[in-house]
Amino acid sequence: MKISNSHYGVILSIPGLIIIIALVIFPLITLLITSVLRYTSIYPITFTGFKNYQYIFGDRLFWLGLEKTVVYSGGVTALTFCGGVILALLLSKITRASAFFRSLSMFSWAVPLVISGFIWRWIFNPNVGVFSDFLMKLKLISKPLPVFSDSTLSMIACVVADAWVRIPFMCVFTLAAIESIPRSLYDAAKVDGADCVDAFRYITLPHIKHMVLIGLLITSMISFRTIDVIFAMTGGGPGRDTYVLSLYIIDQLWLRVNYGTGSAASVIMFLLIASFAGYYVYLIFKEE
Amino acid sequence: MLKGTIAKILEKPFTSYLLLIIMLTIMLAPIIFTAFTSFKPRAETFRWPPTYFPEEPTLQAYHEVLFRSPMVRHLFNSLVVSLGTTAIVVVGGLFSAYGLSQYAFKGSKIVLLIFIATRIVPPISLLVPFYIIMSFLHLLNTYLCLMIVNTFLWYPFAIWMLKSFFDQFPRTLIDSAIVDGCTRTGAFLRIVVPVSAIGIAAVAIITFLWTWNEFLFGMIFTNTREVQPITVGAHYFVGDELVQWDSIAATAMFTALPGLIFFSIAQRAIVRGLTAGAVKE
Numbered sequence A: 001m002k003i004s005n006s007h008y009g010v011i012l013s014i015p016g017l018i019i020i021i022a023l024v025i026f027p028l029i030t031l032l033i034t035s036v037l038r039y040t041s042i043y044p045i046t047f048t049g050f051k052n053y054q055y056i057f058g059d060r061l062f063w064l065g066l067e068k069t070v071v072y073s074g075g076v077t078a079l080t081f082c083g084g085v086i087l088a089l090l091l092s093k094i095t096r097a098s099a100f101f102r103s104l105s106m107f108s109w110a111v112p113l114v115i116s117g118f119i120w121r122w123i124f125n126p127n128v129g130v131f132s133d134f135l136m137k138l139k140l141i142s143k144p145l146p147v148f149s150d151s152t153l154s155m156i157a158c159v160v161a162d163a164w165v166r167i168p169f170m171c172v173f174t175l176a177a178i179e180s181i182p183r184s185l186y187d188a189a190k191v192d193g194a195d196c197v198d199a200f201r202y203i204t205l206p207h208i209k210h211m212v213l214i215g216l217l218i219t220s221m222i223s224f225r226t227i228d229v230i231f232a233m234t235g236g237g238p239g240r241d242t243y244v245l246s247l248y249i250i251d252q253l254w255l256r257v258n259y260g261t262g263s264a265a266s267v268i269m270f271l272l273i274a275s276f277a278g279y280y281v282y283l284i285f286k287e288e
Numbered sequence B: 001m002l003k004g005t006i007a008k009i010l011e012k013p014f015t016s017y018l019l020l021i022i023m024l025t026i027m028l029a030p031i032i033f034t035a036f037t038s039f040k041p042r043a044e045t046f047r048w049p050p051t052y053f054p055e056e057p058t059l060q061a062y063h064e065v066l067f068r069s070p071m072v073r074h075l076f077n078s079l080v081v082s083l084g085t086t087a088i089v090v091v092g093g094l095f096s097a098y099g100l101s102q103y104a105f106k107g108s109k110i111v112l113l114i115f116i117a118t119r120i121v122p123p124i125s126l127l128v129p130f131y132i133i134m135s136f137l138h139l140l141n142t143y144l145c146l147m148i149v150n151t152f153l154w155y156p157f158a159i160w161m162l163k164s165f166f167d168q169f170p171r172t173l174i175d176s177a178i179v180d181g182c183t184r185t186g187a188f189l190r191i192v193v194p195v196s197a198i199g200i201a202a203v204a205i206i207t208f209l210w211t212w213n214e215f216l217f218g219m220i221f222t223n224t225r226e227v228q229p230i231t232v233g234a235h236y237f238v239g240d241e242l243v244q245w246d247s248i249a250a251t252a253m254f255t256a257l258p259g260l261i262f263f264s265i266a267q268r269a270i271v272r273g274l275t276a277g278a279v280k281e
Helices: A005-034 A051-058 A060-093 A100-112 A113-125 A130-135 A151-177 A183-191 A197-222 A228-233 A245-254 A259-287 B001-009 B013-038 B060-066 B072-101 B108-118 B125-134 B143-167 B171-179 B185-193 B199-215 B216-221 B230-238 B245-265 B267-278
Strands: none
Touching: A005 A151, A005 B072, A005 B108, A005 B125, A005 B143, A051 A259, A051 B060, A051 B199, A060 A100, A060 A151, A060 A197, A060 A245, A060 B013, A060 B199, A100 A151, A100 B013, A100 B245, A113 A228, A113 B013, A113 B230, A113 B245, A151 A197, A151 A228, A151 B013, A183 A197, A197 B001, A228 B060, A228 B171, A245 A259, A245 B108, A245 B125, A245 B216, A259 B108, A259 B125, A259 B216, B001 B013, B013 B245, B060 B072, B060 B245, B072 B171, B072 B185, B072 B199, B072 B230, B072 B245, B108 B143, B125 B143, B143 B199, B143 B216, B171 B185, B185 B199, B199 B230, B199 B267, B216 B230, B230 B245, B245 B267
């Protein structure tokens, strides 16, 4: 018996479809259902409608978590953007040993985020770390900075540790965009008397805008939900100064053992990220 | 006038190299410091002011990590989970990506759209339902559980990358093999797979690395040393009062090792795969 080409395609994609349905669509449906259930370890499971959502929206900790998440994600995205784009611009300018410099700039990408958290925790540690000591040697500060007992500083520390891993990605992304710009444009600009600042503003910037935007979206989407670094560095502290939404969801699961409110918080998280993601998918499809 | 001066300074190649070296020093310093710390005796890691280079280099921390702590077990767990996930993702992804790429059918566009759409689901949102499902199936604290959730994390991405590799494959090559009497599956396994081996290897390496680096699901779904991956197990050296910095540093070196090795030998392929996965070429 001969199977037609299109049927062959269907057969080939079946394993993929099974995996997606079992591992994404089924859990998603479970999530939506449990978010409207009273689902704790104590009482029998019953339908409660939107009570879980009401609880979440009335919870001070949720709004605190949202605020911290926005600050964290915004900080990581901004730092990754600056670091990545500057690094890419520099890498695109050099001619000698460029392969060597490129591979050196990729290494932090390979470090697991948790490990990055530990590394920077040591660096910023006021008792044993090199950061405070370095600043003191430069006579910028007179005594070690108490990084992990200060609200703003501990947030900055987490942002740095997270962005450190993400900068290479942003750099590669931007670099690919820069290299797709035809050289002749720069040559023409030079003939017209433009210096490198003009060339950057009128040629490079418009050409890389689209790719950089996608890179920014991906970074903000991912950092919005990342917890690894915070877990390794501060665990949400001091107090709740780095208490992001992901930690809030985990607290619903572990501390309160309430799957209902945990699910409701997850649905809200999903909708928040989906709003970035929708724009990202739109941008990719606009390309085609 | 000022702008002209700035432009003149920036145009010099020397400026680029100088700035680049400064930036790379900052980027690489944490890795180098960690490597140095891992060779310090414990007393030295608690000294103030801190030492930048180990004054009395020793392998004490590595000895502690390898022989007097459960880290070897955690490394083994990570290895098992990463290899298992990679096998599932690559084998399960190869055929489907190929089918979607070369044998389009009615509705294959929709299937593809579903694959892309699943990539926007943030993993943290599915933490609770996965937890409920896994405890219902009595799968918490098993390798299988970690492999399943990691497959969820990387599978759609792998499909997307593999498809972008297969899209570039010349169709005539497949057709001529079939004319020569090869079956479609035979043509795929004997011609397409070997030719795209580098791309497939890149997908495998990326899946392996990202599973190895994964932390959140490992932390929530396991609580015994028998199955916890290294990213979770590394917290062993963090106490309430004291953090054993030398052992942490040595563990960090072990944990970052696969990434650093793969990035040294296959950087081009990894980077190409990752960017192809993020935006269609």
